[in-house]
Amino acid sequence: MLEQLSCTCDRCETPLGDEQLILSMTTDAGTRRAYECSCRAVTITVVGDEAVQRAERADERRP
Numbered sequence: 001m002l003e004q005l006s007c008t009c010d011r012c013e014t015p016l017g018d019e020q021l022i023l024s025m026t027t028d029a030g031t032r033r034a035y036e037c038s039c040r041a042v043t044i045t046v047v048g049d050e051a052v053q054r055a056e057r058a059d060e061r062r063p
């Protein structure tokens, strides 16, 4: 359903999306994303191995 909107503001629980995204940084441990809510709180999320595994599965499906 709304997988990409699964993160919310730490302070006011407003759903965070691309409009609030201020920084995206890829590291060995995963992708870190910083969102700035309209309430001015900054929420950091880490997208871990799950997304990577998903991508690998998609590759395996190729004929």
Ligand SMILES: [Zn+2]
Residues within 6 Å of the ligand: 009, 010, 011, 012, 013, 014, 037, 038, 039, 040, 041
């Ligand atoms: Zn907020």
